[in-house]
Amino acid sequence: MTYEERLIQIAERNADVVVMTAENRAAIRNLPGKLGSRFIDVGIAEQTLVGAAAGLALRGRVPIVHALATFLTMRAFEFIRTDVGIAQLPVKLVGAIAGFLSEANGPTHQAVEDLALMRGIPGMNVCCPADEPEMLDALTTMASDRAPWYMRYNARQSAFEHRAPFVPGIAEIVTEGADVALLTYGCLTRECYEATGRLADAGIGVRLVNMRTLKPIDEAAILKSARETTLVVTVEDHFAIGGLATIVAEVAAANEVAIRLHSIALPGRWFTPSLFADVLECEGFSPEHLARRIAAAFARHDSRGHVHA
Amino acid sequence: MTPATRGNLSARALRVRERIVRMSVGGGCFIGASLSCADLIVFLYASVLRVAPGTELAADRDYLFLSKGHDVPALYSTLVDFGFFDEARLAHHLSPRDSIYWHPNRAIPGIEFHSGSLGHLPAVAVGVALDIQISGGTNRVFVIVGDGELNEGSVWEAALVAAARKLDNLVLIVDRNEFQANLRTEDLVPLEPIEAKFAAFGWATLRIDGHDFDDMARGFARLPLESGKPTVIIANTVRGKGLASLERRADRWFVALTDDEAAAMINELHGGAEATVMSQTRIVR
Numbered sequence: 001m002t003y004e005e006r007l008i009q010i011a012e013r014n015a016d017v018v019v020m021t022a023e024n025r026a027a028i029r030n031l032p033g034k035l036g037s038r039f040i041d042v043g044i045a046e047q048t049l050v051g052a053a054a055g056l057a058l059r060g061r062v063p064i065v066h067a068l069a070t071f072l073t074m075r076a077f078e079f080i081r082t083d084v085g086i087a088q089l090p091v092k093l094v095g096a097i098a099g100f101l102s103e104a105n106g107p108t109h110q111a112v113e114d115l116a117l118m119r120g121i122p123g124m125n126v127c128c129p130a131d132e133p134e135m136l137d138a139l140t141t142m143a144s145d146r147a148p149w150y151m152r153y154n155a156r157q158s159a160f161e162h163r164a165p166f167v168p169g170i171a172e173i174v175t176e177g178a179d180v181a182l183l184t185y186g187c188l189t190r191e192c193y194e195a196t197g198r199l200a201d202a203g204i205g206v207r208l209v210n211m212r213t214l215k216p217i218d219e220a221a222i223l224k225s226a227r228e229t230t231l232v233v234t235v236e237d238h239f240a241i242g243g244l245a246t247i248v249a250e251v252a253a254a255n256e257v258a259i260r261l262h263s264i265a266l267p268g269r270w271f272t273p274s275l276f277a278d279v280l281e282c283e284g285f286s287p288e289h290l291a292r293r294i295a296a297a298f299a300r301h302d303s304r305g306h307v308h309a
Numbered sequence: 310m311t312p313a314t315r316g317n318l319s320a321r322a323l324r325v326r327e328r329i330v331r332m333s334v335g336g337g338c339f340i341g342a343s344l345s346c347a348d349l350i351v352f353l354y355a356s357v358l359r360v361a362p363g364t365e366l367a368a369d370r371d372y373l374f375l376s377k378g379h380d381v382p383a384l385y386s387t388l389v390d391f392g393f394f395d396e397a398r399l400a401h402h403l404s405p406r407d408s409i410y411w412h413p414n415r416a417i418p419g420i421e422f423h424s425g426s427l428g429h430l431p432a433v434a435v436g437v438a439l440d441i442q443i444s445g446g447t448n449r450v451f452v453i454v455g456d457g458e459l460n461e462g463s464v465w466e467a468a469l470v471a472a473a474r475k476l477d478n479l480v481l482i483v484d485r486n487e488f489q490a491n492l493r494t495e496d497l498v499p500l501e502p503i504e505a506k507f508a509a510f511g512w513a514t515l516r517i518d519g520h521d522f523d524d525m526a527r528g529f530a531r532l533p534l535e536s537g538k539p540t541v542i543i544a545n546t547v548r549g550k551g552l553a554s555l556e557r558r559a560d561r562w563f564v565a566l567t568d569d570e571a572a573a574m575i576n577e578l579h580g581g582a583e584a585t586v587m588s589q590t591r592i593v594r
Contacts (some may be wrong), residue, residue, distance in 0.1 A: 019442075037442075040439060052432050057436075058421075
């Protein structure tokens with residue numbers, strides 16, 4: 001099933017659902033014919049898109065809103081914060097080509113601070129599905145929830161089969177290991193999964209944790225990872241400020257525990273625009289690079305005294 | 310309009326102005342903008358809006374969104390006059406014990422949506438009007454914007470979308486008091502000709518006298534001006550209307566009055582001598 005097919009299914013089951021876009025139809029091309037007047041394209045007008053979504057929600061609708069992640073979360077930020085956030089309206093925001101998925105578009109299109117912005121809004125839920133099947137489950141979940149949501153659209157194919165059902169605030173433990181807890185989300189989950197295999201081959205046991213939602217956050221999974229492994233590593237296509245590494249540090253502080261944390265994220269600059277595989281290579285997020293970076297970080301903490309990779 | 314109707318409207322408007330003056334005591338409020346749209350808001354609730362206390366959930370009721378949120382004293386005072394909530398609450402203006410502050414709070418009965426950040430509610434109203442259109446409803450959606458608020462690009466973004474969607478259930482009312490916070494609008498970013506701008510965006514336009522109830526009655530009776538088009542009504546008003554010391558004054562944007570000044574102003578509203586404002590005015594933003 002595709003994203004579009006799931007959206008049609010949701011709209012057929014709930015007559016209150018309306019699908020909106022600021023003329024970003026890549027993932028929803030066939031919806032106008034299926035939904036009729038419940039498909040609303042306002043044109044390239046993200047502020048009006050979000051404001052109108054709030055108005056529709058005031059009337060009892062559940063708007064599922066599509067735009068490129070940068071323009072949705074940044075151009076329309078104050079409309080999200082003020083009209084959706086203050087009123088806590090059930091508006092569902094879906095940001096396309098977030099993070100590294102913007103590929104060669106350049107910095108104007110790089111949403112690498114979207115998660116920091118969205119999670120800073122009280123009551124806003126934030127979801128970063130690892131692949132298409134997880135995105136479909138997340139979509140169904142958020143469409144039936146009364147709260148506002150932001151989701152990073154991610155239709156990548158699965159690197160592994162999900163066994164645990166999608167539940168907001170519950171992370172998925174993908175592999176078990178006692179050396180490193182590798183916490184990640186979204187489109188880099190595949191690369192982390194492959195890096196986990198490489199690290200296992202090098203004798204480093206990795207507990208791979210797919211966070212699924214960054215808000216609500218699975219505090220228990222973070223604290224347990226910190227307690228049961230030598231080093232917590234976060235991997236994300238987001239600025240180092242305000243993303244998962246920040247969240248882990250906040251959880252540690254709130255619970256008054258010490259965590260050995262290594263953050264692999266974008267430093268304070270935008271990434272080199274290129275095709276996805278080349279971006280990963282260039283920025284050090286390919287499975288090979290990730291395995292090397294994680295092994296190097298682990299070596300600094302490894303009480304066994306081994307030098308890996 | 311019968312003399313009795315006109316008399317009733319004038320009496321309500323006088324009470325609303327008195328309440329606005331009382332809300333300007335102590336911490337003060339945006340009195341100039343509140344006085345400019347007072348007659349307009351009174352007229353809307355008395356003669357135009359299909360909404361009354363207890364009918365907020367009625368399927369066919371109308372909506373009024375106050376996008377220029379800083380003139381909410383005029384709206385609160387009018388809502389009190391029509392029985393949406395108790396007048397005693399106005400005495401709690403700015404008190405942390407209640408929730409009546411300088412911008413609209415949706416928790417207060419009669420307030421459709423919060424505002425304060427300019428340029429938001431035209432977009433929100435487009436969403437409400439769209440849903441009414443999709444649902445086949447007969448409700449109408451009114452939005453009051455300030456003239457200075459027309460500086461905001463989001464107003465024009467929403468204007469484009471409203472015309473594209475043929476929202477003839479949407480009425481934008483511009484409180485044309487010719488001032489923005491600290492300056493005359495035409496001295497900073499000239500707005501005229503406002504009709505031509507909206508007409509070019511696909512709107513039907515009308516200009517009325519926002520202090521003349523007969524002119525308002527004639528104008529609002531014509532809604533919708535054109536089938537398939539949103540309407541903009543530009544209401545010519547006077548900042549600080551009704552109090553000589555406040556009228557058309559760039560430095561009377563936000564005023565905090567003493568009790569004595571307020572008493573003198575209420576006396577002036579009732580035909581007494583012109584009051585003077587001695588206390589320091591505060592400029593916010």
